[in-house]
Amino acid sequence: MKKKILIVDDDPRNIFALKLTLKARGFRMETCTMAQEAIHILKNDPQIGLVLMDMMMPEMDGYEAVKIIRETPSISHVPVIAVTAQAMEEDRQKCIDAGAQEYVKKPIDVEELLTAIEKFA
Template sequence: MNNNKILIVDDDPRNIFALKLTLKARGYQSETANSAEEAISILKKDGNIAVVLMDMMMPDTDGYKAISIIRGDQQISHIPVIAVTAQAMQEDRQKCLDAGANDYIKKPIDVDQLIKAIKNLD
């Protein structure tokens, strides 16, 4: 990955805080969004986002809809998205992939698994 800037999309400030610290400790930069709408706006303005970590269970526009919007927008459709969810059933993983996510990570996040998923996007 030429760029190491990751957009964290989550409505829970505790999750954002923990992910920012974890990513920073591993040499990644991060940007944050508290909603899908904010995330899409950031993606359109900041051409340096390499990966999106998308919480799937957000109020208003959930992660499934947000990924669908990203995939449907030619300007940002190429940006990899990793779905992050507390839903851990096999069908939930498939639902995330069907929505257009490149990968899926379940909560609580296993940091090694997350870093591996990010590196596998290269």
């Protein structure tokens, strides 16, 4: 069985598109629109095996959320793929420095996303 993916994005259109794409490929998903909620879900759902984290969100951004995930022993092992419209090389490095294992830019290239997910499947 494929890993359950947590999609974190403040834009419902992005969540809808990701769910449609990933469901068609047999993935199970949980979604939320706030980074704080994502941390709560991760702590309470041990079936989550991967996080797709939007990096630009209000209140707590993805960078801060990934740092908290990495600093929380019970969830620090969960791989995080940063998903962002910030597409410069330094933006990729900023995501990796925050603790994300992989980086995918928006608009999302489905094959690029699936390749990133498969690294952790």
